[in-house]
Amino acid sequence: MKQVLDASLFKQFDQPFGLSHGLPGTAYVSEAFNQLENRQIFSRSWVFVGFAHEIPKTGDVIPISVGDLPLFLIRNDSQEVGAFHNVCRHRNLQIVDKTSNCGKLIRCPYHSWSYDLCGKLKNAPYFGGGAKEIPSNFSFDDNGLMQVNVEVWHDWIFVNLDENPQSFESFIAPLKVALGDNDVTQYRPVTTIDLGVVKCNWKLLMENFIEPYHVQFVHNKTTDQPLEDHYAVIEGDCLGSAVDLTEEQMAAAGPDTLGVTSKYLTLFPNFVMGTYQPDQVGVHLNTPIDAETTLQRRVIYLHKDASYSDAQIQALHDLWHSVHLEDHEMCERLQKGRHSPLAEQGGVLSPHWETSVRKFQELVANAIRPGLTR
Ligand SMILES: [Fe+2]
Structure with missing residues (x-):
């Protein structure tokens, strides 16, 4: 297996397709190549991640992984599918660990911070000392769950981690x-x-x-x-x-x-x-x-x-x-x-x-x- 990933991996693609060789074995077995794919492909494309009929009810959640990043899908109060980084803003715990229904709030089990189904932070108990105390310079609005671009075409859910994603319509x-x-x-x-x-x-x-x-x-x-x-x-x-x-x-x-x-x-x-x-x-x-x-x-x-x-x-x-x-x-x-x-x-x-x-x-x-x- 090639130890250094360089342009020679793809030299066969510099020639027009004839009786040509395909991608080398390294592209299929190397973890370093896999990480490159996570950065260059799965973090920049519309990636297919799930089936909308599998989260039919408000509050249904599914943890997923895209480009090695933990995300989750949710059915929100408007019956739309949302996608978020699966990380609590407090101590960055993976907040959804299994397919389930979270009810009206997504609650982190560690210190009970909770978010509504659109990711807005609603509770951060005892964060400022007492049960309802909040540090004066702390903003709930700035500490919601981080959204990810998501589109649903019929039953098929796609997410795109790119900050400026390709338009979904042009993708499909x-x-x-x-x-x-x-x-x-x-x-x-x-x-x-x-x-x-x-x-x-x-x-x-x-x-x-x-x-x-x-x-x-x-x-x-x-x-x-x-x-x-x-x-x-x-x-x-x-x-x-x-x-x-x-x-x-x-x-x-x-x-x-x-x-x-x-x-x-x-x-x-x-x-x-x-x-x-x-x-x-x-x-x-x-x-x-x-x-x-x-x-x-x-x-x-x-x-x-x-x-x-x-x-x-x-x-x-x-x-x-x-x-x-x-x-x-x-x-x-x-x-x-x-x-x-x-x-x-x-x-x-x-x-x-x-x-x-x-x-x-x-x-x-x-x-x-x-x-x-x-
Ligand atoms: Fe086949």
Whole structure:
């Protein structure tokens, strides 16, 4: 593994894409590289962090981590989703430690400072001596919880730690173009697959989702989507692949397999959405933990007019669970391979089927380069 992170990590991106190598192993195994990503990518982008339906009630809170920083999400009195640094202003204790309902106030358990659901400091008991005493020069207004930029698109919550964030509309615009006339806000969540810890770098899960090359080999039991019918999607920072099947192909697909017209789309860095005709959408959340560990969860959505029995929803859940486990086995072995010196030149990418992977890696390289020391 490269000990010094410098521009030579990305020399393959100085040439036009041909028969090119990908990112070196260091980019997947180095904690220093992971920290660079936290600063250069996850602290400056719209990062996907959660599902709004999981905090339905006023006072619902979820602790999250973005770029290694502790944050939390909350449903406030106006039924909006808020995001804050998860730190009490008094002694900087992590104030929300688990998914729960905080009631009307977010209370720090250490010295009972409490904040309203919009982060305003309401109580700082005994801070000036007596129960209600407050030092004369202390301002409640200056000591609220620190807000973070947050946007909700349908069920999907994004935060951006940048002081001057990209406009959210311009961020999601390429995905909307790639979705065409499929209005994904018409879909409702029906089941969640908690896939837990995957022992690989977050980028491998993203790259795996956007290339169709592996599907026929890895998912030959779970999907019926011929490679030849796939094409890459590169629409600005929306990267992925898609497959258009004929009515005959869809009718010929096995009963327990996925054999429908589909789009596998992402928004850099970590939003993942699959659409499956005629009435299904899947969104999964990849949360990087460290260089070699990622948490993954998938929510399955059905069109609001679709009618599925509980057994059919369970079958969808089980199908996607199997598909993800097939991918995870490959991604965990990709991760192991990246510890080899051979991986330092990066794998060689298909100039036909892995164009979206190349583009994803270019976005990583472009984001990291300004943060390199030399
Ligand atoms: Fe796959």
